[in-house]
Amino acid sequence: MPHRLLILSANAHQYQEIIERAKLPDIEIQACTSLVQAALISTNVEIVFGEPGLIRSLLPDLPNLAWVQATWAGVEPLLAAGLRHNYLLTNIRGVFGPLMSEYVFGYILFHERRILQRLASQKKQIWDNTPPRTLHNKTIGLLGVGSIGAHLAQTARHFGMKVRGFTRSSEDCEYVDKYYHPPKIIGFADGLDYLVAVLPNTPQTVKIVNHDVLAALDPSALFINVGRGSLVDEIALQRHLQANQIRAAILDVFQNEPLAEGHPFWGMPNVYITSHTAALSDPGETAEIFIKNYNRFIQNEPLENLVLFERGY
Amino acid sequence: MPHRLLILSANAHQYQEIIERAKLPDIEIQACTSLVQAALISTNVEIVFGEPGLIRSLLPDLPNLAWVQATWAGVEPLLAAGLRHNYLLTNIRGVFGPLMSEYVFGYILFHERRILQRLASQKKQIWDNTPPRTLHNKTIGLLGVGSIGAHLAQTARHFGMKVRGFTRSSEDCEYVDKYYHPPKIIGFADGLDYLVAVLPNTPQTVKIVNHDVLAALDPSALFINVGRGSLVDEIALQRHLQANQIRAAILDVFQNEPLAEGHPFWGMPNVYITSHTAALSDPGETAEIFIKNYNRFIQNEPLENLVLFERGY
Numbered sequence: 001m002p003h004r005l006l007i008l009s010a011n012a013h014q015y016q017e018i019i020e021r022a023k024l025p026d027i028e029i030q031a032c033t034s035l036v037q038a039a040l041i042s043t044n045v046e047i048v049f050g051e052p053g054l055i056r057s058l059l060p061d062l063p064n065l066a067w068v069q070a071t072w073a074g075v076e077p078l079l080a081a082g083l084r085h086n087y088l089l090t091n092i093r094g095v096f097g098p099l100m101s102e103y104v105f106g107y108i109l110f111h112e113r114r115i116l117q118r119l120a121s122q123k124k125q126i127w128d129n130t131p132p133r134t135l136h137n138k139t140i141g142l143l144g145v146g147s148i149g150a151h152l153a154q155t156a157r158h159f160g161m162k163v164r165g166f167t168r169s170s171e172d173c174e175y176v177d178k179y180y181h182p183p184k185i186i187g188f189a190d191g192l193d194y195l196v197a198v199l200p201n202t203p204q205t206v207k208i209v210n211h212d213v214l215a216a217l218d219p220s221a222l223f224i225n226v227g228r229g230s231l232v233d234e235i236a237l238q239r240h241l242q243a244n245q246i247r248a249a250i251l252d253v254f255q256n257e258p259l260a261e262g263h264p265f266w267g268m269p270n271v272y273i274t275s276h277t278a279a280l281s282d283p284g285e286t287a288e289i290f291i292k293n294y295n296r297f298i299q300n301e302p303l304e305n306l307v308l309f310e311r312g313y
Numbered sequence: 314m315p316h317r318l319l320i321l322s323a324n325a326h327q328y329q330e331i332i333e334r335a336k337l338p339d340i341e342i343q344a345c346t347s348l349v350q351a352a353l354i355s356t357n358v359e360i361v362f363g364e365p366g367l368i369r370s371l372l373p374d375l376p377n378l379a380w381v382q383a384t385w386a387g388v389e390p391l392l393a394a395g396l397r398h399n400y401l402l403t404n405i406r407g408v409f410g411p412l413m414s415e416y417v418f419g420y421i422l423f424h425e426r427r428i429l430q431r432l433a434s435q436k437k438q439i440w441d442n443t444p445p446r447t448l449h450n451k452t453i454g455l456l457g458v459g460s461i462g463a464h465l466a467q468t469a470r471h472f473g474m475k476v477r478g479f480t481r482s483s484e485d486c487e488y489v490d491k492y493y494h495p496p497k498i499i500g501f502a503d504g505l506d507y508l509v510a511v512l513p514n515t516p517q518t519v520k521i522v523n524h525d526v527l528a529a530l531d532p533s534a535l536f537i538n539v540g541r542g543s544l545v546d547e548i549a550l551q552r553h554l555q556a557n558q559i560r561a562a563i564l565d566v567f568q569n570e571p572l573a574e575g576h577p578f579w580g581m582p583n584v585y586i587t588s589h590t591a592a593l594s595d596p597g598e599t600a601e602i603f604i605k606n607y608n609r610f611i612q613n614e615p616l617e618n619l620v621l622f623e624r625g626y
């Protein structure tokens with residue numbers, strides 16, 4: 001009897017292609033991009049690979065379910081009390097930190113190496129040997145030090161930077177030089193060269209990046225938001241940028257997405273809008289995680305990235 | 314008696330300012346940007362901080378010379394037989410690798426994160442969520458693995474890349490996954506996502522990046538030259554770029570510098586000219602090395618980055 005796999009995701013067909021290429025043994029694959037499709041074929045499904053929000057609705061109809069591999073880190077939809085929890089649940093971990101590092105340091109280096117200015121010089125055939133700035137000895141402040149913040153801290157340390165971390169209370173990342181906790185956010189922000197917001201959206205984090213925090217940064221500072229749009233007082237940020245009180249803002253997330261037509265951010269020369277692309281998980285990488293776990297599953301080995309329902313992660 | 318320091322460098326006044334700010338004990342500082350100035354005040358100088366090429370001419374006039382701190386890595390001008398070698402010589406080391414990493418990965422990320430394309434979308438108020446490419450699992454080839462190549466390898470490994478190294482024979486960098494040696498340069502180049510030239514100029518390296526090497530790269534490859542202009546067959550490179558047989562070239566060095574007005578590279582949309590700025594040593598960092606060593610010098614401690622004349626480094 002082959003293992004019946006249901007792929008339930010907007011990217012289902014892309015995942016299917018990658019998984020079929022891997023020629024896994026004893027597998028029968030069905031790919032659905034919607035719940036309606038999935039409802040028709042869910043009987044006898046033993047394994048589901050897909051988006052937690054979609055899978056949740058299907059749980060009552062999967063009598064043979066043994067294992068769910070989520071395509072995301074966030075499995076909250078599957079944790080709620082009252083849902084069945086009698087299957088193995090694995091998620092995606094450790095891939096968002098590296099992607100966020102590529103994003104954050106890509107934009108920092110883009111500014112410090114003067115890439116745009118050098119391109120402008122090149123157009124005029126000017127041999128522009130204006131020195132770049134280096135990351136070495138600059139100070140980066142991480143507003144939030146979870147697994148993503150920890151990876152950013154490690155990358156910053158690799159580039160010889162000093163790293164400050166702002167957390168509620170935890171101090172467990174070895175790459176953070178100095179920790180700050182509420183209410184000491186101004187001390188944390190004071191003189192930073194780079195401020196990177198990575199916090200989740202909670203009542204405590206709403207508009208945490210406000211006028212006072214922005215005013216504490218170095219005037220040449222870059223502000224980078226890869227957390228949530230709700231973290232930022234957008235009006236205060238707009239004023240600081242328009243008055244050149246900080247150098248630039250690189251914004252991946254906004255209070256309202258997509259950013260509305262006509263929003264002042266679109267036209268500001270010191271705003272970089274990246275349209276929520278900072279850490280899109282790569283379908284190839286996500287499928288690889290499934291493939292690796294499938295091979296463990298059929299050999300009765302423990303699965304990687306197992307989520308414990310009672311712990312929530 | 315204070316220690317008499319002569320700063321002899323085009324950046325002498327900048328160095329002087331930084332060193333004076335450090336309020337070093339027992340020091341008397343004179344800063345000269347030229348040999349003519351220096352000749353007038355060299356008597357009794359005990360310490361020289363400056364450019365080896367300038368210092369060389371002054372050596373016979375420095376009877377009290379005890380220590381030279383070079384502002385560069387290359388101290389060849391001071392090594393020649395026949396020159397006096399009865400003083401401590403220290404140089405700058407280990408700072409070029411990090412700067413080169415900032416340059417190389419700045420330009421790689423600039424391309425993979427589609428920074429220019431996203432800026433163009435922003436001008437049109439388009440919410441452009443085209444996925445970026447990731448560095449993870451890409452393959453970088455380092456043409457030359459000295460101290461700079463080793464730092465690039467370490468940075469590449471940090472970003473989850475596979476690293477190939479091409480060297481005459483050495484295989485001593487732990488961050489290189491696979492080594493290649495002459496004549497196996499095509500095997501080395503085969504399918505690379507990024508080719509970075511870091512070799513010095515020797516008879517064996519002239520035009521080592523030729524038609525065949527470029528043809529072996531992945532069509533989406535970036536070629537980055539931070540070594541010497543002589544490493545590249547510029548005509549072959551131009552043809553490959555014009556035919557889009559590789560994605561782009563990021564060129565810091567050229568056969569003739571500054572690059573001549575009217576050279577086709579200036580106007581090519583897939584060429585990035587950075588005018589020999591990839592690893593300019595930072596005056597602040599260089600002065601810090603002097604300051605640290607001065608404190609060791611006056612406390613009779615061994616100096617850092619000591620060059621052994623008989624060994625040459």
